[in-house]
Amino acid sequence: MNSENEKNTPWVCGKCNSKLELQKVKVTYLGGSFEVELMKCPVCNFVFIDEDLALGKMLEVEKGLEDK
Amino acid sequence: MDLDKLLEVGDLCIHPEPPVCNATCPVHLDVIAFINEIEKGDFKKAYKLMEKRIPFAKLIGKICDHPCETVCVRKDAGGSIQVSELEKLVINQGYTAPKKTLPLPKNKGKVAIIGGGLSGITAAVDLDKKGYMVSVYEKSNRLGGRLWEYESDTLKKEEIEEELQIFERQKISVTLNTAIDQSRLETLEGDYDAIFIGTGDWEEKLEINRESFMVGESNVFAGGKLAGEGTSVIGSVSSGRRAAISIDRYVSKVSIMASREREGRFETPLNYKTDNVLRVEKINKQGDYYTEAEGIAEAKRCLKCVCEDCITTCSHMQRFNISPDAYIRQINQSERIILGTHYANTMINSCTECGLCKERCFLDISMKDVIHETRESMVEKGKMPVSAHDFALKDMQFSNSDRFSMVRKQPSKEQSKDLFYYPVISYSKYAQGLYKGTGKTGYLFYPGCQLSASHSEYIGEIYKYLVGTMKETKIDGDVGMYLGCCGAPADWAGRQDLMQENIGKIKDVWKEMEEPTFILACSSCASIFEKYCPEINTISLWEIFDKYGLPETKITPDRGVLNLHDACATRNNPKIHESIRNITKSLGYEIKEFGYSKEKTKCCGYGGLVYYANRDQSNDFVQDRISESTEDMLVYCAMCKDLFVEGGKKTYHILDLIYAKDLTSAGLQKTPSFSERHHNRAQLKIDLLSEIWGEKQTMDTTNELDFSLIIPDDAQKLMQDRYILFEDVEKVIDHARKNDEYFFNPETKNYLAKLRHENVTYWVRYEENGKDVIVNSVYSHRMEVVEEP
Numbered sequence: 074m075n076s077e078n079e080k081n082t083p084w085v086c087g088k089c090n091s092k093l094e095l096q097k098v099k100v101t102y103l104g105g106s107f108e109v110e111l112m113k114c115p116v117c118n119f120v121f122i123d124e125d126l127a128l129g130k131m132l133e134v135e136k137g138l139e140d141k
Numbered sequence: 142m143d144l145d146k147l148l149e150v151g152d153l154c155i156h157p158e159p160p161v162c163n164a165t166c167p168v169h170l171d172v173i174a175f176i177n178e179i180e181k182g183d184f185k186k187a188y189k190l191m192e193k194r195i196p197f198a199k200l201i202g203k204i205c206d207h208p209c210e211t212v213c214v215r216k217d218a219g220g221s222i223q224v225s226e227l228e229k230l231v232i233n234q235g236y237t238a239p240k241k242t243l244p245l246p247k248n249k250g251k252v253a254i255i256g257g258g259l260s261g262i263t264a265a266v267d268l269d270k271k272g273y274m275v276s277v278y279e280k281s282n283r284l285g286g287r288l289w290e291y292e293s294d295t296l297k298k299e300e301i302e303e304e305l306q307i308f309e310r311q312k313i314s315v316t317l318n319t320a321i322d323q324s325r326l327e328t329l330e331g332d333y334d335a336i337f338i339g340t341g342d343w344e345e346k347l348e349i350n351r352e353s354f355m356v357g358e359s360n361v362f363a364g365g366k367l368a369g370e371g372t373s374v375i376g377s378v379s380s381g382r383r384a385a386i387s388i389d390r391y392v393s394k395v396s397i398m399a400s401r402e403r404e405g406r407f408e409t410p411l412n413y414k415t416d417n418v419l420r421v422e423k424i425n426k427q428g429d430y431y432t433e434a435e436g437i438a439e440a441k442r443c444l445k446c447v448c449e450d451c452i453t454t455c456s457h458m459q460r461f462n463i464s465p466d467a468y469i470r471q472i473n474q475s476e477r478i479i480l481g482t483h484y485a486n487t488m489i490n491s492c493t494e495c496g497l498c499k500e501r502c503f504l505d506i507s508m509k510d511v512i513h514e515t516r517e518s519m520v521e522k523g524k525m526p527v528s529a530h531d532f533a534l535k536d537m538q539f540s541n542s543d544r545f546s547m548v549r550k551q552p553s554k555e556q557s558k559d560l561f562y563y564p565v566i567s568y569s570k571y572a573q574g575l576y577k578g579t580g581k582t583g584y585l586f587y588p589g590c591q592l593s594a595s596h597s598e599y600i601g602e603i604y605k606y607l608v609g610t611m612k613e614t615k616i617d618g619d620v621g622m623y624l625g626c627c628g629a630p631a632d633w634a635g636r637q638d639l640m641q642e643n644i645g646k647i648k649d650v651w652k653e654m655e656e657p658t659f660i661l662a663c664s665s666c667a668s669i670f671e672k673y674c675p676e677i678n679t680i681s682l683w684e685i686f687d688k689y690g691l692p693e694t695k696i697t698p699d700r701g702v703l704n705l706h707d708a709c710a711t712r713n714n715p716k717i718h719e720s721i722r723n724i725t726k727s728l729g730y731e732i733k734e735f736g737y738s739k740e741k742t743k744c745c746g747y748g749g750l751v752y753y754a755n756r757d758q759s760n761d762f763v764q765d766r767i768s769e770s771t772e773d774m775l776v777y778c779a780m781c782k783d784l785f786v787e788g789g790k791k792t793y794h795i796l797d798l799i800y801a802k803d804l805t806s807a808g809l810q811k812t813p814s815f816s817e818r819h820h821n822r823a824q825l826k827i828d829l830l831s832e833i834w835g836e837k838q839t840m841d842t843t844n845e846l847d848f849s850l851i852i853p854d855d856a857q858k859l860m861q862d863r864y865i866l867f868e869d870v871e872k873v874i875d876h877a878r879k880n881d882e883y884f885f886n887p888e889t890k891n892y893l894a895k896l897r898h899e900n901v902t903y904w905v906r907y908e909e910n911g912k913d914v915i916v917n918s919v920y921s922h923r924m925e926v927v928e929e930p
Contacts, residue, residue, distance in 0.1 A: 084893065087883035099927040103527070111926070120926045121884055122895075127904065127922040135923050139526035140483045 084121060086114035093121050103138050142518035144473050150511060151469030153504050155410045160446035162209035162224070164409035167379030170194045172209060172224060173447075179227060179440040182433065184235030191231060192239070196263040196378045199236055200304050202228040204291045205375045208406070214413050214446050220423035222443045229295070230436040244311070247274040250334035250392040254278065255321045258286025259374060260365030261339035262305070263381030264388070265313055271389050275313050276333075280320035284308065286341070287374070295429075330360060335388040338363040339381060352405075353397050354384035362388055379405065413446035451498040451508070454737060456746075456761040458498075458508075461488050465498070465508055472515050483524060489515055490529045490754035493762060494633060495709035495744035497737070512749075516635030527900065528923060529754040530634035532864040535899075536815070540590035540626035541643065545822040548585075548650050551608060551619030552834055554578050570609025574620070582657045583618020584611050585650075586682075589663030590626040592796075594818035595779040597825040599800045601832060603682065606692040607660060613689060621654060622833075624826060628673070629665040633750045644673045651677050660685065662796075664708035664778045667717070683777060683795070687720035691727060694799050700729040703793065704770040706785070707742035708778035715739070721777050721795060728798045733772055747780040753864070763788035773808060783812040814857060816867035846875055848914045856916045865903060865919045872896055873905045874914055891917060897925065 082093055093112040098120050100109055112121040122131065162172040171190055178187035191198040195205070205225065213221030249272040254265045257279035269275045277284070284305050292298055308315050321329065323345055329336055338347070338361065347356045347363055354362045364370070364380030383404055390397045424431070424439040431439065451465060452458045458468070468488075475485040492512045499507035519525040540546065554561075557575040566572050586607055588600050607620045628643035651657065651674075661667045662682040670679050686692075705725065711717045718739045725732055737743050746752060746762030767774075767790045774792040776782045785792040791808040793801075801807035813821060830836040850871060852860070860870065877883040877894030884893040895904045902925070906918040 083888045084884045084886050087877075087885040087892065088881045090885075093884075099929075100924050101927065102924040106927075113928075117882075118928045118930055119882060119884070120928050121893075122902075122904065122922065122926065123893075124904070124906075124918060124920045127920045131922050131924055135528065136526070137482070139528060140486050141481075 082112060082121070082123075084112075084123075086117050086119055088119070089114065089116045091116045102135060103141075105138060142476055142514055144476055147469055147476075147511065147514075148473055150506060151466045151473070154464065154466035154469070154506055155448045155504070156452075156464035156466050158409050158411040158448065160411060160413065161212045161214060161409055162222075162446075164403075164407050165208045165212045166194075167208070167373070167375050167406055168194045168196070168382065169403075170209075170224075172222075173443070173445050175224075175231075176222070176227070176440045176443040176445070179231065179436055182437060184231050184433075185237060186235070187231045188235035188237065191228060195375075196266065196382060197304055199232055200288060200296065200301060201374060201378055202232050203296050204288075206373050208373070208375065214415060214444055215418075215421075215442060218415060218418045219421040219442065223423060223439055226426060226431050227436055227439060230431040230433070233430055234433060245270070245272045247272055249273050249389075251276070251332070252388055252392075253329050253333040253336045255326070255329075255336065255338045256280075256286070256340035256365070257284035257315070257317075258339050258341060258365060259288065259377035260368075260370070260381030260384070261286070261337065262308075263378045264337045264339065264364065264385040266307060266311070267382055267385035268388060269311050269313050271385070273389075273392075277308070277313060277315045278319050278321050279315065279317050280340075282317050284315060284317075287377075326361070333360070334392045335360045335362060337361075337381075337384055337388060338367060339365040339377075341366045343367060352401070353387045354380060355387060355391070355397070360391065362391075411446060411448055413444065413448070414450075415444075418444060450501040450503075451506075454497055454501055454743065456765045457492050457751075457758060460491065460758055460761055463488070465502075465506055465511075468508060469511060472511065476515070476518060486519075486524075486526055486529075487755060489519070490526070490749075491751055491758040493709070493744040493746065493748035493751050495748050496712055497709070497741065497743060500712070500741050513635065516633075517637055518635075520635040520637070525635060530630070530636075530750050531900070532815075533630040533750045533753045534634060534636065534639065536818075537590070537626045537628065537630040537639075537643075539819055540624075540822060541646070544819070545590070545593070545826050546625040547826055547830070548621065548623045548654070549830075549834055550580070550582050550621045550654070551575065551578055553580065556835060571605040572609075574608035574610070574612050577612050578619050579617065581618045582621040582654045584620045584660050585623045585654060585657040586620055586660045587623045587625070587627075587662075587666060589661070589666045589779075590624075590822065591665075591779040591783075591818075592662050593624060593825050594821045595783055595813060596794060596796055597821040597828075599796045600825055601829055602692070602800055603662070603796075604829070604833065607685070610685065610689045618657065620660070621657065622829065623650060623659075624822075624829075627663070627666040627669040629669050630750060632669060632672070633748070640673065644669075648674055648677070664710035664714075664717070665780075667714060668710040681714075681717050681720065683717055683720040683724060686799075687723045691724065692799055694728075696727070696729050698729045699731075702731045702733050702772045703775040704735055704772045705732045705738065706735065706745070706766065706770075706774055706776045706781060706792075707738050708776065708781055709742055709744040709748055710778070712740050712742060717777075724795060725775060725798070730775070730798070732775070735766075735769055737769070745776075745778070745781040745784045747784055752780075752784070756862075759784070760788070786810065787812045814861050815864065816860065819866065819868070846871065848874065848878065848909075848912050850874065850914050850916065852916045856918060859919050863920060865921055869898060869903045869921075870905050870916060870919060872898065873903050874907060877905075902926070 091114050094115050095110050096113050097108050098111045099106055163169055175187050175190045191202055195201050207225045209224050210221040215222050251274045252268050254261045254277040257277050265275050265277050288301055349356055349363050349368050354364050354368055356363055362384045364384045365377045368380045370376035370380050387397050421442050424435050471485045475483045494509045496509040560572040561576055586604055611620050628640050631639035658678040661679050743766050744762055746759035752759040763784050767788050774785055777795045782792050782794045793808045797807040827838050830838050873894050873896040876896045891906050893906045895902055901921050901923055903921045908915045
């Protein structure tokens with residue numbers, strides 16, 4: 074689900090100031106779960122989802138699952 | 142859902158039925174497709190369509206007797222479409238020699254064709270293509286029979302000969318100068334699997350079945366004049382073709398007549414209405430043939446007859462380019478899917494369930510009912526996409542929570558005693574109504590959730606009017622107040638669980654209040670009450686205005702002309718239509734009716750929750766209706782007004798004409814956002830309780846904030862488009878600040894915070910400036926991200 078430019082994101086974790094890293098993250102929807110690579114704070118584990126991802130690929134997958 | 146019953150409804154739809162020209166054509170040329178290709182100037186494709194249906198198309202096209210022209214719907218509106226001339230043009234401009242095909246092994250059987258006339262040569266060539274060894278016996282010295290009678294400048298000798306060369310190319314045996322009589326026939330019968338007679342006349346009377354062309358119960362078949370086709374050229378070739386099908390089935394030992402009901406001429410159930418057809422005179426050819434331009438102009442006169450009365454008035458079926466029969470097939474398919482994608486979901490959730498389709502259909506096919514049942518079935522099976530209706534259902538939940546919902550009896554005399562002093566009691570009908578209070582609730586004013594959100598400023602005034610007025614009616618009793626949502630969103634979403642729960646609560650209140658008559662001011666409430674609790678007596682506020690007099694308001698004559706849009710939920714409620722018209726006239730306005738009004742009114746685009754499930758579809762409805770208006774619009778449903786104003790149309794709610802302080806601005810009043818709608822409802826409850834019942838309730842401010850939120854217009858628009866509320870944004874930022882959970886962009890100094898609430902994760906991007914938090918963007922997703930190491 075990750076977009077290329079996220080790897081160089083200027084966003085940092087507000088709590089610990091760490092740089093975000095691309096890591097495998099579990100996402101769930103409608104009873105199904107799968108793993109995707111997303112940017113997250115390696116210390117606090119907060120997962121970063123930007124607007125393009127939420128309204129693009131993520132929405133597409135949500136709608137796809139809703140229609141299953 | 143009973144899918145067999147559903148398919149029966151789909152079968153009723155005559156949209157796919159052919160036009161009368163096609164049904165009358167013995168070989169069923171697809172006239173509309175043919176005409177369409179001519180209009181496009183693609184004569185080659187038009188010729189291909191002829192070739193597909195008409196045997197020896199290059200010849201028959203020029204001499205066909207065209208029964209289609211005698212039945213053409215255009216006949217009395219400028220003259221029938223001249224298919225005969227168009228076919229000649231297409232042959233001239235689009236003829237291409239047939240492609241050479243690989244010869245089939247001729248091993249299916251042996252067939253003798255007696256008579257090489259129109260029906261005979263057709264049967265011969267068709268059977269040859271099917272793989273039969275065919276032998277033609279012709280008494281004269283050439284094939285073609287009546288074809289030669291048409292030899293002229295139009296149909297040249299060379300053309301006939303060239304087309305008949307197919308017999309040589311296909312190596313079909315032809316024996317000329319050989320007459321076959323009855324005795325010779327009997328000897329041939331044993332040599333061939335089947336025999337076809339197309340001789341025009343025969344010495345003995347043949348018992349020919351007009352459907353199968355079989356003679357008695359034998360292996361002999363007959364066509365052309367013998368089979369009653371008279372002098373019709375196209376009838377003769379059709380009989381030859383159909384007899385060839387029978388012969389193939391007979392020899393193959395399969396049912397001769399199965400699934401051949403519509404092979405010859407038949408009556409189409411399509412009855413195209415010509416009431417609104419404008420006369421256009423037929424195009425006369427200037428030379429021997431139509432020129433391309435003349436042909437195209439003639440083709441454009443074709444009405445392309447098809448039953449689409451429901452589609453032409455429905456923005457939904459237009460957007461999805463679908464007819465009821467195809468729609469029902471898609472629903473059937475979707476309902477039967479066990480594993481796989483339900484592609485029809487978006488379409489099913491884009492119908493406003495307004496019911497105009499049924500009004501337009503002479504067969505009473507109601508796609509509203511079909512789609513409603515489908516939505517309920519999807520919910521039952523857990524296949525309804527959550528995101529389609531989630532926001533609307535949460536809005537309903539809000540309206541039925543303590544934040545808005547309340548039930549109150551009319552304030553008692555004891556509570557109201559401060560109003561019972563002179564001169565108030567002498568002029569205030571409201572004070573008089575309170576003074577006459579009995580403690581028994583005869584009426585319960587139920588303004589509904591959307592009017593209370595869009596026009597909360599009118600609700601208190603209306604209530605006071607009702608308290609003052611209803612004492613004059615037959616029903617003895619006070620006027621109470623009930624704020625809440627009737628459950629229309631649950632009904633539209635197919636959520637019978639929520640619907641029944643909601644209606645149960647309404648019935649409980651009704652019983653507790655000793656069964657008062659509900660006074661309704663919302664069209665959707667009226668239709669929900671009628672559908673789910675017919676035992677509750679209701680009356681619309683509009684009927685009360687009409688019957689007992691309008692509230693005091695400035696009425697001046699000749700205030701102007703308005704296009705009155707009836708709410709689709711009132712389609713079957715003529716009482717409301719009449720009272721609205723009476724009130725409007727009493728207020729000094731002239732009404733200009735829409736072409737589609739009253740029982741044939743259109744939906745504004747809010748119905749069926751389409752506004753939430755498919756905003757583009759909703760906009761189609763809005764713009765369609767606006768485009769029909771020539772004046773400012775008048776409505777009596779809060780959502781109709783909000784959508785039309787949002788669509789750029791000056792629109793008044795009928796209450797604006799009575800209560801608005803500034804009428805001009807009321808017609809353009811900005812539609813409240815979702816957040817404002819919540820706020821308006823909550824504030825209305827607080828204000829009514831305080832002003833009328835002397836009770837205090839404050840806004841829910843349990844969440845003390847240490848910042849002030851600034852949301853610029855563009856961010857507010859995003860919130861509206863993305864179904865995100867002010868309180869959602871507030872919660873996200875508050876959580877981020879209190880728990881230090883956010884991302885930070887050092888380059889832009891922006892913060893990005895998130896919070897999951899129920900089934901949605903909300904994200905807010907913002908800046909801070911001291912205590913001010915300025916929102917830059919908002920978005921959300923439904924997927925849940927598991928945040929663990």
